[in-house]
Amino acid sequence: MEMHRNFALQRFRRDIETCTDVKELQNMSVKLMQLYLRQQDTVNQLVKKGWLPDEANT
Numbered sequence: 001m002e003m004h005r006n007f008a009l010q011r012f013r014r015d016i017e018t019c020t021d022v023k024e025l026q027n028m029s030v031k032l033m034q035l036y037l038r039q040q041d042t043v044n045q046l047v048k049k050g051w052l053p054d055e056a057n058t
Contacts, residue, residue, distance in 0.1 A: 015028075016028065
C-alpha cells in the first residue's frame with residue numbers, strides 16, 4: 001500500500017477507534033458505503049469503455 005494511503009487508513013482507523021458518538025459512526029459508515037458504490041460505478045464504466053480489462057473475461 002502506498003504511503004499516503006496507509007496514512008489515510010491509519011487516520012481513519014484512529015477516528016473510528018476514538019469515536020464515542022454512535023450517530024457520527026453511522027454517518028461515517030454511510031459515507032464510506034456511498035464512496036465504495038461510486039467507485040464501483042466508475043470501474044464498471046471504465047470496463048464498458050474498454051479502458052480497464054473485464055476481470056470476468058480474463
